[in-house]
Amino acid sequence: MSSPVPEYTIEYENETYQIIVKYDGTNPDEIKKAMMKEAEKSSLMGMAFVNKVAGENNAPAKQIASLYEGYRRFFVVRDKKLLLQTCQSILSDPNTDNFVREMASYIQNILENKKTTQSDGKNFIKNLIPSLKQTLLSARPTIVSAERIVKIPEMKAIHNAFPDLIKYDNYYYACFREGRSHGGYQDFGKIRILRGQYFKETDTWQWENVALLANEPYDLRDPKFYLDSQNQLHLILDGSYINEKDITEKMVPHIARQINEEWKVEEAKADASANGEKGQWIWRITWNPLDRAGYGFSYGKNDILSLMKTTDGITYKKIADVSTNKLKGEELTEGTIRFKSDGSAVALIRTQKHGLIGTSGPDSRYTKWSFNVIPFRLGGPNFVFSENEKAMWVGTRHFFINPDNTLDEATVIASMDEKQLVPLLRLRSNLDNSYPGLVLEDDGSMTVLYYSGEPEGKSDIYITRVNLP
Secondary structure (H helix, E strand, O other), rough: OOOOOEEEEEEEOOOOEEEEOOOOOOOHHHHHHHHHHHHHOOHHHHHHHHHHOOOOHHHHHHHHHHHOOOHHHHHHOOHHHHHHHHHHHHHOOOOHHHHHHHHHHHHHHHHHHOOOOOOHHHHHHHHHOOOHHHHHHHOOOOEEEEEEOOOOOOOOOOOOEEEEEEEEOOOOEOOOOOOOOOOOOOOOOOOEEEEEEEEOOOOEEEEEEEOOOOOOOOOOEEEEEEEEEOOOEEEEEEEHHHHHOOEEEEEEEEEEEEEEEEEEEEEOOOOOHHEEEEEEEOOOEEEEOOOOOEEEEEEEEEEEEEEEEOOOOOOOEEEEEEEOOOOOOOOOOOEEEEEEOOEEEEEEEOOOOOEEEEOOHHHHHOOEEEEEEEOOOOOOEEEEOOOOOOOOOEEEEEEEEEEEEEEEEEEEEEEEEOOEEEEEEEEOOOOOEEEEEEEEOOOEEEEEEEEEOHHHOEEEEEEEEEEOO
Protein backbone atom coordinates (compact mmCIF):
# COMPACT_ATOMS: atom_id res chain seq x y z
CA MET A 1 0.00 0.00 0.00
CA SER A 2 1.39 3.42 -0.91
CA SER A 3 2.28 5.94 1.78
CA PRO A 4 1.14 9.54 1.11
CA VAL A 5 3.60 11.04 3.61
CA PRO A 6 6.44 12.96 1.93
CA GLU A 7 9.95 12.80 3.36
CA TYR A 8 12.57 15.48 2.67
CA THR A 9 16.35 15.63 2.64
CA ILE A 10 18.54 18.53 1.53
CA GLU A 11 21.69 17.88 -0.48
CA TYR A 12 24.49 20.32 -1.30
CA GLU A 13 26.38 19.91 -4.55
CA ASN A 14 28.08 22.33 -6.95
CA GLU A 15 27.39 25.21 -4.56
CA THR A 16 23.65 24.59 -4.80
CA TYR A 17 21.13 23.19 -2.34
CA GLN A 18 18.56 20.73 -3.62
CA ILE A 19 15.49 19.40 -1.80
CA ILE A 20 15.09 15.65 -2.37
CA VAL A 21 11.52 14.45 -1.88
CA LYS A 22 10.66 10.80 -1.22
CA TYR A 23 7.02 9.97 -1.86
CA ASP A 24 5.30 6.89 -3.25
CA GLY A 25 1.63 7.86 -3.16
CA THR A 26 -0.30 7.50 -6.43
CA ASN A 27 -3.93 8.17 -5.54
CA PRO A 28 -4.94 11.60 -6.96
CA ASP A 29 -7.06 12.47 -3.93
CA GLU A 30 -4.23 11.53 -1.57
CA ILE A 31 -1.79 13.65 -3.60
CA LYS A 32 -4.12 16.65 -3.43
CA LYS A 33 -4.55 16.30 0.34
CA ALA A 34 -0.79 15.89 0.77
CA MET A 35 -0.08 19.03 -1.29
CA MET A 36 -2.45 21.07 0.87
CA LYS A 37 -1.00 19.72 4.11
CA GLU A 38 2.63 20.24 3.05
CA ALA A 39 1.97 23.83 1.94
CA GLU A 40 0.42 24.57 5.35
CA LYS A 41 3.57 23.33 7.09
CA SER A 42 6.17 25.00 4.84
CA SER A 43 5.83 27.00 1.63
CA LEU A 44 9.28 25.89 0.43
CA MET A 45 8.88 22.18 1.18
CA GLY A 46 5.31 22.34 -0.11
CA MET A 47 6.52 23.62 -3.47
CA ALA A 48 9.26 20.99 -3.55
CA PHE A 49 6.56 18.36 -3.12
CA VAL A 50 4.49 19.89 -5.94
CA ASN A 51 7.54 19.78 -8.23
CA LYS A 52 8.14 16.15 -7.25
CA VAL A 53 4.69 14.95 -8.31
CA ALA A 54 4.68 17.31 -11.33
CA GLY A 55 7.78 15.48 -12.53
CA GLU A 56 5.77 12.27 -12.37
CA ASN A 57 3.19 13.69 -14.78
CA ASN A 58 0.54 14.62 -12.25
CA ALA A 59 -1.45 17.12 -14.35
CA PRO A 60 -2.72 19.39 -11.55
CA ALA A 61 0.78 19.57 -10.02
CA LYS A 62 2.26 20.50 -13.42
CA GLN A 63 -0.18 23.40 -13.74
CA ILE A 64 0.50 24.54 -10.16
CA ALA A 65 4.22 24.44 -10.96
CA SER A 66 3.59 26.66 -13.99
CA LEU A 67 1.77 29.19 -11.80
CA TYR A 68 4.70 29.25 -9.38
CA GLU A 69 7.18 29.63 -12.23
CA GLY A 70 5.20 32.61 -13.52
CA TYR A 71 5.38 34.14 -10.06
CA ARG A 72 9.13 33.53 -9.84
CA ARG A 73 9.70 35.02 -13.27
CA PHE A 74 7.71 38.06 -12.20
CA PHE A 75 10.59 38.97 -9.89
CA VAL A 76 13.18 38.55 -12.64
CA VAL A 77 11.51 40.49 -15.46
CA ARG A 78 9.40 42.77 -13.20
CA ASP A 79 6.35 42.14 -15.38
CA LYS A 80 2.99 40.57 -14.46
CA LYS A 81 2.10 39.64 -18.06
CA LEU A 82 3.70 36.17 -18.00
CA LEU A 83 1.86 35.21 -14.83
CA LEU A 84 -1.45 36.52 -16.24
CA GLN A 85 -0.93 34.57 -19.47
CA THR A 86 -0.28 31.41 -17.45
CA CYS A 87 -3.52 31.92 -15.53
CA GLN A 88 -5.50 32.47 -18.72
CA SER A 89 -4.01 29.37 -20.35
CA ILE A 90 -4.98 27.22 -17.37
CA LEU A 91 -8.50 28.64 -17.22
CA SER A 92 -9.08 28.09 -20.94
CA ASP A 93 -8.06 24.42 -20.73
CA PRO A 94 -11.24 22.28 -20.40
CA ASN A 95 -9.24 19.53 -18.70
CA THR A 96 -8.04 21.75 -15.84
CA ASP A 97 -8.79 20.32 -12.41
CA ASN A 98 -11.23 22.50 -10.46
CA PHE A 99 -8.72 22.83 -7.60
CA VAL A 100 -6.16 24.37 -9.96
CA ARG A 101 -8.83 26.44 -11.67
CA GLU A 102 -9.57 28.08 -8.30
CA MET A 103 -5.90 29.02 -7.92
CA ALA A 104 -5.58 30.46 -11.42
CA SER A 105 -8.83 32.37 -11.01
CA TYR A 106 -7.66 33.80 -7.69
CA ILE A 107 -4.37 35.05 -9.18
CA GLN A 108 -6.06 36.42 -12.30
CA ASN A 109 -8.58 38.32 -10.20
CA ILE A 110 -5.75 39.87 -8.21
CA LEU A 111 -3.95 40.94 -11.37
CA GLU A 112 -7.14 42.37 -12.84
CA ASN A 113 -8.20 44.06 -9.59
CA LYS A 114 -11.34 41.94 -9.27
CA LYS A 115 -12.97 40.56 -6.16
CA THR A 116 -11.71 37.15 -5.02
CA THR A 117 -13.86 34.43 -3.49
CA GLN A 118 -13.06 31.83 -0.84
CA SER A 119 -11.99 28.39 -2.07
CA ASP A 120 -9.63 25.51 -1.30
CA GLY A 121 -7.45 26.53 -4.22
CA LYS A 122 -7.17 30.09 -2.93
CA ASN A 123 -6.17 28.87 0.53
CA PHE A 124 -3.60 26.49 -0.94
CA ILE A 125 -1.86 29.03 -3.18
CA LYS A 126 -1.78 31.57 -0.33
CA ASN A 127 0.11 29.01 1.77
CA LEU A 128 2.35 27.99 -1.12
CA ILE A 129 3.24 31.60 -1.99
CA PRO A 130 2.94 33.71 1.18
CA SER A 131 2.18 37.40 0.66
CA LEU A 132 1.18 36.65 -2.94
CA LYS A 133 -1.63 39.21 -3.10
CA GLN A 134 0.38 41.95 -1.36
CA THR A 135 3.41 41.29 -3.56
CA LEU A 136 1.40 41.57 -6.76
CA LEU A 137 -0.60 44.64 -5.74
CA SER A 138 1.97 46.70 -3.84
CA ALA A 139 3.86 49.57 -5.42
CA ARG A 140 7.36 48.31 -6.13
CA PRO A 141 10.83 49.80 -5.75
CA THR A 142 12.68 50.40 -9.00
CA ILE A 143 16.38 50.13 -9.69
CA VAL A 144 17.80 53.52 -10.63
CA SER A 145 21.49 52.58 -10.57
CA ALA A 146 22.42 49.17 -11.94
CA GLU A 147 23.97 46.64 -9.61
CA ARG A 148 27.75 46.85 -9.86
CA ILE A 149 30.75 45.28 -8.16
CA VAL A 150 32.62 47.14 -5.41
CA LYS A 151 36.32 46.59 -6.02
CA ILE A 152 39.65 48.27 -5.25
CA PRO A 153 43.18 47.06 -6.16
CA GLU A 154 43.92 45.98 -2.57
CA MET A 155 41.15 43.37 -2.64
CA LYS A 156 42.63 39.95 -3.45
CA ALA A 157 40.23 37.56 -1.69
CA ILE A 158 38.14 34.96 -3.52
CA HIS A 159 35.16 35.20 -1.21
CA ASN A 160 33.93 38.68 -0.30
CA ALA A 161 30.76 38.60 1.77
CA PHE A 162 28.59 39.70 4.73
CA PRO A 163 28.77 43.45 4.08
CA ASP A 164 27.32 46.49 5.78
CA LEU A 165 26.98 50.13 4.77
CA ILE A 166 26.61 53.43 6.60
CA LYS A 167 26.71 57.09 5.64
CA TYR A 168 29.00 59.01 7.99
CA ASP A 169 30.68 62.39 7.82
CA ASN A 170 29.60 62.89 4.19
CA TYR A 171 31.12 59.57 3.08
CA TYR A 172 29.81 56.06 2.61
CA TYR A 173 31.60 53.45 4.69
CA ALA A 174 31.44 49.85 3.54
CA CYS A 175 32.70 46.81 5.42
CA PHE A 176 32.74 43.09 4.62
CA ARG A 177 34.59 39.84 5.25
CA GLU A 178 37.40 38.74 2.94
CA GLY A 179 38.32 35.06 2.92
CA ARG A 180 39.05 31.99 0.82
CA SER A 181 35.53 30.61 1.22
CA HIS A 182 32.28 31.03 3.11
CA GLY A 183 34.19 29.79 6.16
CA GLY A 184 36.26 26.85 7.32
CA TYR A 185 39.37 25.60 9.09
CA GLN A 186 42.20 28.14 8.94
CA ASP A 187 40.21 30.39 6.64
CA PHE A 188 40.83 33.36 8.91
CA GLY A 189 38.43 35.95 7.60
CA LYS A 190 39.56 39.57 7.60
CA ILE A 191 37.38 42.65 7.67
CA ARG A 192 37.86 45.21 4.91
CA ILE A 193 36.68 48.78 5.50
CA LEU A 194 36.26 51.11 2.54
CA ARG A 195 35.32 54.76 2.27
CA GLY A 196 33.43 55.91 -0.79
CA GLN A 197 31.61 58.66 -2.62
CA TYR A 198 28.77 58.51 -5.12
CA PHE A 199 28.66 60.95 -8.03
CA LYS A 200 25.05 61.21 -9.16
CA GLU A 201 25.80 63.14 -12.35
CA THR A 202 27.83 60.26 -13.76
CA ASP A 203 26.27 57.46 -11.69
CA THR A 204 29.70 56.33 -10.52
CA TRP A 205 31.32 55.28 -7.24
CA GLN A 206 34.82 56.00 -6.00
CA TRP A 207 36.24 53.84 -3.19
CA GLU A 208 39.42 53.95 -1.14
CA ASN A 209 40.86 51.53 1.38
CA VAL A 210 40.57 52.44 5.06
CA ALA A 211 41.61 49.28 6.92
CA LEU A 212 41.97 45.50 6.80
CA LEU A 213 41.35 43.99 10.24
CA ALA A 214 42.48 40.56 11.42
CA ASN A 215 42.76 38.64 14.69
CA GLU A 216 44.01 35.11 14.07
CA PRO A 217 43.15 32.38 14.96
CA TYR A 218 39.64 33.85 14.79
CA ASP A 219 37.61 33.98 11.62
CA LEU A 220 36.25 37.53 11.70
CA ARG A 221 32.85 37.85 10.02
CA ASP A 222 29.55 39.71 9.78
CA PRO A 223 30.79 43.23 10.62
CA LYS A 224 28.04 45.77 11.33
CA PHE A 225 28.43 49.54 11.69
CA TYR A 226 26.76 51.67 14.34
CA LEU A 227 27.11 55.15 15.82
CA ASP A 228 27.27 55.74 19.57
CA SER A 229 26.03 58.72 21.61
CA GLN A 230 29.13 60.71 20.70
CA ASN A 231 28.52 60.00 17.01
CA GLN A 232 31.62 57.82 16.89
CA LEU A 233 31.75 55.04 14.32
CA HIS A 234 32.02 51.45 15.63
CA LEU A 235 31.91 47.93 14.27
CA ILE A 236 30.45 44.91 16.03
CA LEU A 237 31.57 41.59 14.53
CA ASP A 238 31.98 37.93 15.32
CA GLY A 239 35.17 36.00 15.91
CA SER A 240 34.70 32.29 15.27
CA TYR A 241 37.24 29.63 16.18
CA ILE A 242 36.83 26.77 13.67
CA ASN A 243 38.54 23.41 14.18
CA GLU A 244 40.11 21.04 11.65
CA LYS A 245 36.71 19.35 11.11
CA ASP A 246 35.24 22.68 9.99
CA ILE A 247 33.15 22.84 13.17
CA THR A 248 32.80 26.12 15.04
CA GLU A 249 34.08 25.51 18.58
CA LYS A 250 33.80 29.02 19.95
CA MET A 251 32.17 32.35 19.08
CA VAL A 252 33.61 35.54 20.58
CA PRO A 253 32.12 39.01 19.89
CA HIS A 254 34.64 41.60 18.71
CA ILE A 255 34.54 45.35 18.26
CA ALA A 256 36.51 47.68 16.03
CA ARG A 257 36.94 51.44 16.33
CA GLN A 258 39.34 54.19 15.45
CA ILE A 259 42.08 54.93 17.98
CA ASN A 260 44.43 57.78 17.04
CA GLU A 261 43.04 57.66 13.48
CA GLU A 262 43.84 53.93 13.14
CA TRP A 263 41.25 51.16 13.20
CA LYS A 264 41.84 48.58 15.93
CA VAL A 265 39.98 45.32 16.56
CA GLU A 266 39.64 43.67 19.97
CA GLU A 267 37.44 41.24 21.85
CA ALA A 268 34.32 42.80 23.32
CA LYS A 269 33.61 42.60 27.03
CA ALA A 270 30.44 40.54 26.77
CA ASP A 271 28.29 39.33 29.65
CA ALA A 272 29.14 35.66 30.16
CA SER A 273 25.59 34.89 31.31
CA ALA A 274 24.48 35.27 27.70
CA ASN A 275 26.75 32.49 26.50
CA GLY A 276 25.40 29.50 24.63
CA GLU A 277 27.25 26.22 24.28
CA LYS A 278 29.79 27.78 21.91
CA GLY A 279 29.77 31.34 23.18
CA GLN A 280 27.72 34.10 21.64
CA TRP A 281 27.31 36.15 18.51
CA ILE A 282 26.11 39.75 18.86
CA TRP A 283 24.86 40.15 15.34
CA ARG A 284 24.03 43.86 15.08
CA ILE A 285 23.90 46.86 17.44
CA THR A 286 21.53 49.79 17.00
CA TRP A 287 21.87 52.88 19.17
CA ASN A 288 18.70 54.06 20.89
CA PRO A 289 18.74 57.86 21.28
CA LEU A 290 16.01 57.68 23.92
CA ASP A 291 18.31 56.22 26.60
CA ARG A 292 21.68 56.76 24.89
CA ALA A 293 22.49 53.04 24.73
CA GLY A 294 23.06 50.41 22.07
CA TYR A 295 20.98 47.23 21.80
CA GLY A 296 21.36 43.99 19.87
CA PHE A 297 20.52 40.30 19.99
CA SER A 298 23.16 37.69 20.76
CA TYR A 299 22.49 34.14 19.68
CA GLY A 300 24.00 30.84 20.69
CA LYS A 301 21.23 29.29 22.81
CA ASN A 302 19.11 27.68 20.08
CA ASP A 303 15.57 29.00 20.58
CA ILE A 304 16.59 31.85 22.90
CA LEU A 305 18.15 35.19 22.00
CA SER A 306 19.91 37.29 24.61
CA LEU A 307 19.17 41.00 24.38
CA MET A 308 22.42 42.86 24.97
CA LYS A 309 22.91 46.49 25.98
CA THR A 310 25.97 48.72 25.86
CA THR A 311 26.59 52.33 26.85
CA ASP A 312 30.24 52.53 25.78
CA GLY A 313 30.36 50.22 22.72
CA ILE A 314 32.86 47.96 24.48
CA THR A 315 31.02 46.31 27.37
CA TYR A 316 27.80 44.41 26.63
CA LYS A 317 25.40 43.35 29.37
CA LYS A 318 22.52 40.93 29.00
CA ILE A 319 19.22 42.52 30.00
CA ALA A 320 16.80 39.78 28.92
CA ASP A 321 16.42 36.37 27.31
CA VAL A 322 13.95 36.58 24.44
CA SER A 323 12.03 33.69 22.92
CA THR A 324 8.65 32.84 21.44
CA ASN A 325 6.31 29.87 21.66
CA LYS A 326 5.14 30.42 18.08
CA LEU A 327 8.03 28.48 16.53
CA LYS A 328 8.77 25.70 18.99
CA GLY A 329 12.11 24.00 18.44
CA GLU A 330 13.39 26.42 15.80
CA GLU A 331 16.75 28.05 16.32
CA LEU A 332 16.70 31.86 16.47
CA THR A 333 19.78 33.49 14.95
CA GLU A 334 20.41 36.77 13.11
CA GLY A 335 18.39 39.73 14.30
CA THR A 336 18.21 43.47 13.57
CA ILE A 337 16.64 45.94 16.01
CA ARG A 338 15.59 49.46 15.06
CA PHE A 339 14.07 52.21 17.21
CA LYS A 340 11.36 54.75 16.46
CA SER A 341 11.56 58.30 17.76
CA ASP A 342 9.16 57.42 20.62
CA GLY A 343 11.54 54.67 21.79
CA SER A 344 9.47 51.71 20.59
CA ALA A 345 11.51 48.91 19.06
CA VAL A 346 10.96 46.67 16.04
CA ALA A 347 13.06 43.57 15.35
CA LEU A 348 13.46 41.34 12.29
CA ILE A 349 14.85 37.90 13.14
CA ARG A 350 15.95 34.87 11.15
CA THR A 351 14.97 31.38 12.30
CA GLN A 352 15.65 27.94 10.82
CA LYS A 353 12.53 27.84 8.63
CA HIS A 354 10.77 31.18 9.11
CA GLY A 355 11.24 34.78 10.14
CA LEU A 356 9.94 36.81 13.07
CA ILE A 357 8.82 40.41 13.39
CA GLY A 358 9.10 41.50 17.01
CA THR A 359 7.89 44.62 18.81
CA SER A 360 8.72 46.00 22.25
CA GLY A 361 8.49 49.27 24.13
CA PRO A 362 10.52 51.38 26.52
CA ASP A 363 8.01 50.76 29.34
CA SER A 364 9.32 47.19 29.68
CA ARG A 365 12.87 48.37 29.01
CA TYR A 366 12.72 46.06 25.98
CA THR A 367 12.51 42.92 28.12
CA LYS A 368 9.02 41.93 26.85
CA TRP A 369 8.45 41.22 23.16
CA SER A 370 5.49 40.31 20.95
CA PHE A 371 6.09 38.40 17.72
CA ASN A 372 4.42 37.70 14.39
CA VAL A 373 5.67 34.86 12.20
CA ILE A 374 6.88 35.40 8.62
CA PRO A 375 5.96 32.19 6.74
CA PHE A 376 9.23 31.91 4.83
CA ARG A 377 12.92 31.86 5.67
CA LEU A 378 15.17 34.94 5.74
CA GLY A 379 18.90 35.44 5.51
CA GLY A 380 20.89 38.46 6.66
CA PRO A 381 17.77 40.42 7.69
CA ASN A 382 18.12 44.19 7.73
CA PHE A 383 15.64 47.05 7.57
CA VAL A 384 15.31 50.82 7.93
CA PHE A 385 12.44 53.15 8.74
CA SER A 386 11.28 55.72 6.24
CA GLU A 387 11.88 59.30 7.31
CA ASN A 388 8.32 59.66 8.65
CA GLU A 389 8.46 56.17 10.24
CA LYS A 390 5.29 55.14 8.40
CA ALA A 391 7.07 52.48 6.35
CA MET A 392 9.84 49.93 6.87
CA TRP A 393 12.08 48.78 4.03
CA VAL A 394 13.83 45.43 4.23
CA GLY A 395 16.79 43.83 2.52
CA THR A 396 17.18 40.09 3.01
CA ARG A 397 17.75 36.74 1.36
CA HIS A 398 14.64 35.11 -0.07
CA PHE A 399 14.31 31.50 -1.20
CA PHE A 400 12.52 30.67 -4.44
CA ILE A 401 12.67 27.15 -5.82
CA ASN A 402 13.53 25.92 -9.32
CA PRO A 403 11.54 23.21 -11.14
CA ASP A 404 14.29 20.66 -10.34
CA ASN A 405 13.98 21.53 -6.63
CA THR A 406 17.30 23.34 -6.45
CA LEU A 407 17.03 26.47 -4.35
CA ASP A 408 16.99 29.80 -6.14
CA GLU A 409 18.45 32.14 -3.51
CA ALA A 410 18.04 35.85 -4.11
CA THR A 411 18.58 39.19 -2.42
CA VAL A 412 15.26 41.00 -2.32
CA ILE A 413 13.90 44.34 -1.23
CA ALA A 414 10.66 44.05 0.74
CA SER A 415 8.20 46.24 2.59
CA MET A 416 7.31 45.44 6.19
CA ASP A 417 4.88 46.40 8.90
CA GLU A 418 4.59 44.91 12.37
CA LYS A 419 2.62 41.91 11.09
CA GLN A 420 4.03 40.88 7.72
CA LEU A 421 6.89 41.13 5.25
CA VAL A 422 6.15 41.48 1.53
CA PRO A 423 8.92 40.70 -1.04
CA LEU A 424 8.79 43.23 -3.88
CA LEU A 425 12.02 43.43 -5.88
CA ARG A 426 14.75 40.96 -6.73
CA LEU A 427 18.31 42.25 -7.10
CA ARG A 428 20.92 40.64 -9.32
CA SER A 429 22.03 37.74 -7.12
CA ASN A 430 22.38 33.99 -6.96
CA LEU A 431 23.97 31.11 -5.03
CA ASP A 432 25.31 32.29 -1.65
CA ASN A 433 24.21 35.93 -1.28
CA SER A 434 22.41 38.72 0.60
CA TYR A 435 23.29 40.35 3.98
CA PRO A 436 22.56 43.83 2.68
CA GLY A 437 23.62 47.11 4.20
CA LEU A 438 20.99 49.81 3.71
CA VAL A 439 21.20 53.61 3.64
CA LEU A 440 18.05 55.70 3.27
CA GLU A 441 18.88 58.77 1.19
CA ASP A 442 17.57 62.33 1.56
CA ASP A 443 15.59 62.04 -1.69
CA GLY A 444 13.72 58.97 -0.42
CA SER A 445 15.74 56.44 -2.42
CA MET A 446 17.81 53.70 -0.78
CA THR A 447 21.38 52.55 -1.38
CA VAL A 448 21.91 48.81 -1.00
CA LEU A 449 25.22 46.99 -0.50
CA TYR A 450 25.13 43.17 -0.61
CA TYR A 451 27.07 40.19 -1.85
CA SER A 452 26.36 37.56 -4.48
CA GLY A 453 27.95 34.22 -5.21
CA GLU A 454 29.59 33.04 -8.39
CA PRO A 455 30.76 29.58 -9.55
CA GLU A 456 33.77 27.93 -7.88
CA GLY A 457 33.07 29.52 -4.49
CA LYS A 458 33.73 33.08 -5.59
CA SER A 459 31.60 35.96 -4.36
CA ASP A 460 31.64 39.71 -4.86
CA ILE A 461 30.24 42.80 -3.18
CA TYR A 462 27.59 44.71 -5.13
CA ILE A 463 26.04 48.13 -4.70
CA THR A 464 22.89 49.58 -6.20
CA ARG A 465 20.36 52.34 -5.61
CA VAL A 466 16.60 51.87 -5.68
CA ASN A 467 13.73 54.32 -5.73
CA LEU A 468 11.15 53.58 -3.06
CA PRO A 469 7.47 54.06 -3.87
